Amino acid sequence: MAYIEVKRLYKRYRMGENVIEANRDINFSINKGELVIILGSSGAGKSTLLNVLGGMDTFDEGQVVIDGTDLANFNDYQRTEYRRRDIGFVFQFYNLIANLxxxxxxxxxxxxxxxxxxxxxxxxxxxxxxxxxxxPAQLSGGEQQRVAIARAVAKQPKLLLCDEPTGALDYETGKQVLQLLQDMSRKKGATVIIVTHNGALAPIADRVIHLRDATVDKITINPKPQDIKTLEY
Structure with missing residues (x-):
């Protein structure tokens, strides 16, 4: 059985009288310990999907089964415990506390x-x-991002969710961050999901989920993911 199973997922937002489908009929599975990239342009529904997987947002229809448990059945307390117990988050803009x-x-x-x-x-x-x-103010952007990764990794999460983790970094620092994330998958056994619009990162993943217009366009499997040291983007 896959570690993550998403079936017929719908997430809608109401804007006045309009209904916007941020995720529409999403279907995919992810195995435990995989490094997965969710790839798509701005507005494709990537971050919404990440928030649903992390228990930060609810959804309207479908199933999101993670480690045998359907998130649709969670109440607010259970979602909080799930985030605390199982999830590590890495965001593009660090979210460090300035006076610590x-x-x-x-x-x-x-x-x-x-x-x-x-x-x-x-x-x-x-x-x-x-x-x-x-x-934080005494650290470079890359150093701050590494603190953010350390903060997520130190929890020993089962699922590490990363939203554009290299988006604000220079090339070399970005590669260091990607190496850290790949090591979490390869050496620590965590399931790592990276959301990005940068298609050049796709070769490093075990599985690439391509989102387009709020739904899954295709899924590709890399039998031999590329070594990050040889990656150019």
Missing amino acids: TARENVELAVEISEQPLDPGQVLTDVGLKERMDNF
Whole structure:
């Protein structure tokens, strides 16, 4: 059985008298431990889908079964517990707390986790051993993104959701971030989903879900994902 099964998913927003379908008849499956890219242009429904998978948003029709549990059956408390227990989030714009150091930002996240990793060790693993006592304003964009990844990884999430994680980074830093995410899949066994509009990233994924006009256009499988070291984008 797949780790994630999405069947006939619909998500609608009402704007006055108009109804907008952000996700329409979405169907796909993802295996445990895969690195998956959800690819599509702006407005294709990528971020909405990510929010649904992460329990940050509800949906109107269909099934979203993750690790044997259908999110449609969750109440607000259960969604909160699901996010706390199983999900790690990495956003494009970091969302770090400005008056906390890098270490404190990670420590704050692991306080709500059942089996967290050591914040200092995780920050060391992402190359920030010498920077963990700096505040966000004292860090570069790439360093801040690595703190955000450390914060997500330290929870030891089953599912790591990343919304345009390299969108605000330079080329070399972006590749470092992608390597960290791939390592979470390959070495830690986490299921990693990256939302992006950048088709050049597709070769590094085990599975690529192409979204177009709010629905799945096609799904491609990469039997041998490309090594990130050789990736050019």
